[in-house]
Every structure is written in structure tokens, then in C-alpha cells.
Amino acid sequence: MTVTPAMITCDTTDATALATWWAEQTGGTITEENDGWYVIVSVPDSPTLAFQKVEDPTPGKNRLHLDVLTDDLDAEVARLREAGAGLVAERGDENFRWVTLTDPAGNEFCVAQRS
The missing domain is CATH 3.10.180.10 (2,3-Dihydroxybiphenyl 1,2-Dioxygenase, domain 1)
Known part of the structure; x- marks a missing residue:
């Protein structure tokens, strides 16, 4: 049995703004917004990108x-x-x-x- 990567998710304090930026840079489309707390970007021929709103992203690199x-x-x-x-x-x-x-x-x- 194996797993298949389906989505790459990034924590951020502003999911909509960051998803919009990445959609513009990749030629992707925002396909779900979920009231700004979890935003999904579909990118042609690439993994799906997701941006999850959190109060305090993990610090550091x-x-x-x-x-x-x-x-x-x-x-x-x-x-x-x-x-x-x-x-x-x-x-x-x-x-x-x-x-x-x-x-x-x-x-x-x-x-x-x-x-």
C-alpha cells in the first residue's frame, strides 16, 4: 500500500491574499474559498495548492x-x-x-x- 500526494497546504494569517498571489503567479484558479479560512488553488498540470488561515504560523524557516x-x-x-x-x-x-x-x-x- 502507498500514498499519493494530493495537495500542498501552507499556513498563513491571510489565506485569501496568499492564495490570490499564488494563483496569479502560477496561472491557477481559486476553486474554493471557505470564508477565507481555507482557500484552494487549482494549477494546470500541477498539484493543488491550499492556504489555511491560522492565528500564528509556525515561526522560523x-x-x-x-x-x-x-x-x-x-x-x-x-x-x-x-x-x-x-x-x-x-x-x-x-x-x-x-x-x-x-x-x-x-x-x-x-x-x-x-x-
């Missing part, structure tokens, strides 16, 4: 993060930063590069060039 792919790393990082993402670090070498960013709630995620 998140232990689980999203890795997203793009066809143009530099252009996508610039677009995400303009949309409100924060820069953590540019990483890698001439063989493979990626950039670690934060979403507007401070959750880290990585962007890499599609092979």
Missing part, C-alpha cells in the same frame, strides 16, 4: 517548500520580484542555477530553469 520551473529563469525571477516576492539567494553553478525567493508571507520557494 519553513521545512517544506515549493520548487517551480520556468523556461526563462532570469525573466521569471524578475517578474516574481516585481509581484512581491523577496530574494533570499541566487544559487548553483554554470551547470544548474536556481533562485530562492519568498512569497509575500515569507514562505521560501525555489525557481529553476526547465531542462
